[in-house]
Amino acid sequence: MKTTGNTILLSGGGSGIGLALAQRWHDAGNTVIITGRNATKLEAAVADRANLHAMTLDVTDPDAIAAFAKAMIARFPALNILVNNAGVMMYEAAGAERDLADAETTVVTNLLGPIRLIDALIDHLVAAPDSAIVNVTSGLAFVPLPKAPTYSATKAALHSYTQALRVQLEGQVEVIELAPPAVRTELTPGQSTREAYMPLDAFADEVMALFAAEPTPAEILVQNVLPLRNAEADGAVAERLAFLKAL
Template sequence: MDITDRTVFIAGATSGIGRELARRFAAAGSAVIVGGRRTDLLDELAAEGFATVPIDVTDQGSVDRARDTILRDHPGLDTVVTMSGTGVPEDLRDPAHFSAAQETIDTNLLGTIRVIDAFTPHLIGRGAGTIITVSSGIGFLPFPLMPTYAASKAAVHAYSEALRAQLDGTGVEVSELVPPAVATTPEQAKLNPRALDLGEFATEVMDLLRADPTPREILVKGVLMHRWAERDGTYDELVAQRSQALASLPGRR
C-alpha cells in the first residue's frame, strides 16, 4: 500500500505500538487520527500535531461518536487500524479470573468488531480502503499464562480471514498485523529480553506495509516462529517452554 498519502485512523494509539505506528504513518506523509481513552495522552499527541478523538472500544456509543467525528472532519478516511488491546495473567484454577477474561474479550475481540462495523459502510461506499486488524503471535502459539488474551487474538485472526472473504470485490482490503512480544517501555525490555525493540519492529512493519499488494498478514521476522510453529513441528515443544511461566502464579511451583 502507498503509505505516503493515506488518511489513517488508529484506535488505541495513545501508547505502545499504536503510538509508534501513528508517528511512522505521519512521517511517511499520511494524515493520522489517533483514538484512545486517556485524554492526557490524547492531549500530548495533539501537541505533536495529530488529530485526536476519544474512543472506548468497549462502549458502542463511544465508538459511534468517534466515527461521526472522524468522518465529519476527515471524509477522505481510507485506512482503519484496530490497535486497542488488553491482557493479563490468569489462573484458570481460580474462578475469579472470569472478570479479567470478560474484559479481555470485550476489548480485544468485540472492540475490534465494533470499530470495524463502524467504518465498513464508509469504506465500502468509497469503493477502496484498508482495514488493518491486530492479532498476536500468541494467537498462533499460546502463552498459557495469558489464556484469554491468546484466545481473543486467535479469534481476531479468524475474524480477519472471514472479513477479507466477505469484503472481496468491494475494493476494501484486509490486512492482519501479527506482533510478537515488543518492548514498548524500558521496563518491558528488562522483563522480557527477547522482546523486539519497538523502533526496529515499527520499521519492519512499515517496510512490509509498503508492499504492493498489501500483505494479507504483516509478519515481521521475529513472529515467524509463532506463526508457523504447527507447520514446522515445533508447537508442542514451544508451548511446553512457555508453560514454565505458570510457576509465577500464586501457589504454583
C-alpha cells in the first residue's frame, strides 16, 4: 500500500486508534476523511488540519451507508483506500437469558458495517489506482475475551471475511488486516488508563512502520498482539484464554 498521496476514508476516526492513524496518515501527505456519528467530536478532530476532513456516518444504517458512499465519491473522486475501523465493544453476561440488544448492535456495527461499506464502494475501488481496503480486527479474533463474546466473534468473522476478500480481489484491490492488541483507548470504560495495555502513540507508531514495509504485510501485527495471533500455532490457546478470563 502506498504510504503517501492517497485519499483515505477511515470509519470511526473521531477518537482512539482511528484518530491516531488518521493523523499519522495525514502527516504523511495523504488526504484523509474520517467518519463517525458525533459531528462535534469529528470537527474537533480535524480542526486546523488541511486535507483532514470529517463526514458523519452511522455504520449501523444501511440506507445511510448507501447515500454516504455516493456523496463520498462525488466529493472525493480520488478515493483509493477504505479503512474499516468503526466498532463497539460491550461486556456481556451470557449465563442466563437476557436482552440481546448489545449483541445485535455489536454484530451490525462490527461486521455488517464493514461488509456494507465495502460493498457500497467496491466498484469505485476496483477502478481506482493503488487501491486498498484495510479491515481493523483485533487480537481477540484469535483468542476470545470471555466477557466480550460477541465482540470477539465479530472480529473473528471479519478476519475470515478479510481472508476471503483478499483472494477475490487479488490483482484489483489490496486487502490488509490490522489486528490491534489491547490499546489504551476509550473503547471500554477505564481502558485508557490500564497500565498493562499498549500506549496509543506507541501502537500507532509501530503500525505506521509496518505499513511502510515493502511489500505491505497482509496482516499488520505489532509485537504486543503476536501472543494472541500465534496462540493456535503455539498450541497455547487454552493458556491464553485462561489469561484473558482473569482480566
